[in-house]
Amino acid sequence: MSLSPFSTVIRTASHDQHTEAENSAFMSNLLGGRFGVDAYTRYTEQLWFIYRALEDAARTLVDDPVAGPFIRPELMRVAELERDLQHLLGDGWRDRAEALPATARYAARIAEVAAEWPAGYVAHHYTRYLGDLSGGQVIRGIAEKTWGFERKGDGVRFYVFEAIENPAAFKREYRVLLDGLAVDELEQQRVVEECRNAFALNSAVFADLGGVFPLSA
Secondary structure (H helix, E strand, O other), X not given: OOOOOHHHHHXXXXXXXXXXXXXXXXXXXXXXXXXXXXXHHHHHHHHHXXXXXXXXXXXXXXXXXXXXXXXXXXXXXXXXXXXXXHHHHOOOHHHHOOOXXXXXXXXXXXXXXXXXXXXHHHHXXXXXXXXXXXXXXXXXXXXXXXXXXXXXXXXXXXXXXXXXXXXXXXXXXXXXXXXXXXXXXXHHHHHHHHHHHHHHHHHHHHXXXXXXXXXXX
């Protein structure tokens, strides 16, 4: 087995893909204040499809010995995303919501691993929720400043984890769970590869969004 804790292995092994996703043209322009609120809204809409896949699966995996310990109600985001989208798009938004092709592929992959490979689901769970607790807070602050949302209010509730009083402590506990993941070294490597895949799927969503919102010269 690796001498490093698995949480360190998975973070190190996926670092390049993580950086690539963070530095995508779409996200750079969004966080740089070069887009209107419509681009932020479309991004939030794509997150709704992704987190529905994650949280629909969570209900079926809550008692699973591998994935179950990671499924915590205080992490769930779909209700917050729906409140944000109601604020951003108004009544009837569900009928107008549309997953971009990369978003549909991402959601389908989450559903696939959840059904067949709980440890693979953990890879997706990790990349999304720990990212929300970390870099997501930067996005919230910029969104509030750029588009005038109320601090931690409608429009940015996705990024507000009201039930987690100490995010740093929660992330430490989560990493302890990762370190104790009951899989052998070969399975650990498969989980690492799925983590890389999750970041690649995320980057593809950003690429699709960049096609919808090309920055004018």
